[in-house]
Amino acid sequence: MQGRLIYVMGPSGAGKDSLLHFARDRVAGAPVMFAHRYITRTVGSNENHIALTLEEFEARSALGLFALEWSSHSMRYGIGIEIDEWLARGCTVVINGSRQHLERALERYPLIEVVHVEAAPHILAARLGARARETAEQVAARLARHAPFSLPDGTRLTRIDNSGALEVAGDAFLRVVRRGK
Numbered sequence: 083m084q085g086r087l088i089y090v091m092g093p094s095g096a097g098k099d100s101l102l103h104f105a106r107d108r109v110a111g112a113p114v115m116f117a118h119r120y121i122t123r124t125v126g127s128n129e130n131h132i133a134l135t136l137e138e139f140e141a142r143s144a145l146g147l148f149a150l151e152w153s154s155h156s157m158r159y160g161i162g163i164e165i166d167e168w169l170a171r172g173c174t175v176v177i178n179g180s181r182q183h184l185e186r187a188l189e190r191y192p193l194i195e196v197v198h199v200e201a202a203p204h205i206l207a208a209r210l211g212a213r214a215r216e217t218a219e220q221v222a223a224r225l226a227r228h229a230p231f232s233l234p235d236g237t238r239l240t241r242i243d244n245s246g247a248l249e250v251a252g253d254a255f256l257r258v259v260r261r262g263k
Contacts, residue, residue: 105176118162
């Protein structure tokens with residue numbers, strides 16, 4: 083049996099991690115797996131990831147231990163190959179992906195379901211400033227970057243505006259996660 087892969091993406095500050103936590107708390111016990119990311123950054127804030135040194139990341143990459151991997155903002159990101167086993171067992175798998183690397187994900191997983199999380203520009207700016215991980219110049223650079231993406235015909239896309247109350251966007255995201263169950 084083949085599971086479902088939900089690829090969550092959107093600009094920094096859109097609240098992707100908050101939506102993932104919101105959903106995780108509400109589907110406990112269901113066959114829904116939230117893949118953590120391997121990132122060459124220390125653990126912090128609200129993000130579910132495993133911190134690796136660059137050397138650790140490169141060693142895992144060389145061993146083929148990532149189903150997906152990419153570089154962004156001077157960091158390396160990876161999604162472990164365990165997601166392939168979860169999908170093979172019929173689970174719904176949710177990953178926090180990257181708009182710039184969506185094409186690569188679609189090559190490996192053509193039936194992927196895409197969720198694009200959005201927020202108003204002033205909300206993005208406030209959230210990025212509040213997390214204090216970057217300088218004001220780095221925040222401005224993130225906000226100025228518009229990562230375009232296109233989807234092949236037939237790819238399922240859901241857009242979620244996370245500018246307001248988390249519960250509203252969270253409920254919309256839960257409908258996607260629970261779809262087909």
